[in-house]
Amino acid sequence: MTVRQLFIASAMASACALSFPAAAHADDKTVTYEVVSSTVATANVQYWDGTEMQPADGVTLPWKVDATVGDLSRGAKTPNHAEVKANWPSTADPDAAVTVRIYLNDKVVCQSVTGTGEADCNYATFSTYLDTAPPKS
Numbered sequence: 001m002t003v004r005q006l007f008i009a010s011a012m013a014s015a016c017a018l019s020f021p022a023a024a025h026a027d028d029k030t031v032t033y034e035v036v037s038s039t040v041a042t043a044n045v046q047y048w049d050g051t052e053m054q055p056a057d058g059v060t061l062p063w064k065v066d067a068t069v070g071d072l073s074r075g076a077k078t079p080n081h082a083e084v085k086a087n088w089p090s091t092a093d094p095d096a097a098v099t100v101r102i103y104l105n106d107k108v109v110c111q112s113v114t115g116t117g118e119a120d121c122n123y124a125t126f127s128t129y130l131d132t133a134p135p136k137s
Helices: 003-019
Strands: 029-035 042-048 053-060 063-069 080-087 098-104 106-116 119-125
Touching: 029 042, 029 080, 042 063, 053 063, 063 080, 080 098, 098 119, 106 119
Parallel strands: none
Antiparallel strands: 029 063, 029 098, 042 053, 042 080, 080 119, 098 106
């Protein structure tokens, strides 16, 4: 294959990858994002849906949603993550705290509690997969 053919094939593959949403894989996991508070009534939330951050503005607390993200196992072939953020008007009341959580397989894998007006959780895996196959000639 010539350099020109490789360049054209690469450009076409990139265009196709940008044109189609990411396909679901058998190893993809569903996580549950949760934002709760006993003192704060509403918050602006952002969460990772497997492709991009999704806004959920002015939600009533408690709030919860499920999202399918990539393979979160330690042996994943690519890095993946689950992420949730919340912000709300900060008050002088130190008890005005909000808790954000990420559940994986009904187990809390990330939790953050704060009264500062912002809270976030990020659960990430980093790939240790190496393709050891020899390059094709």
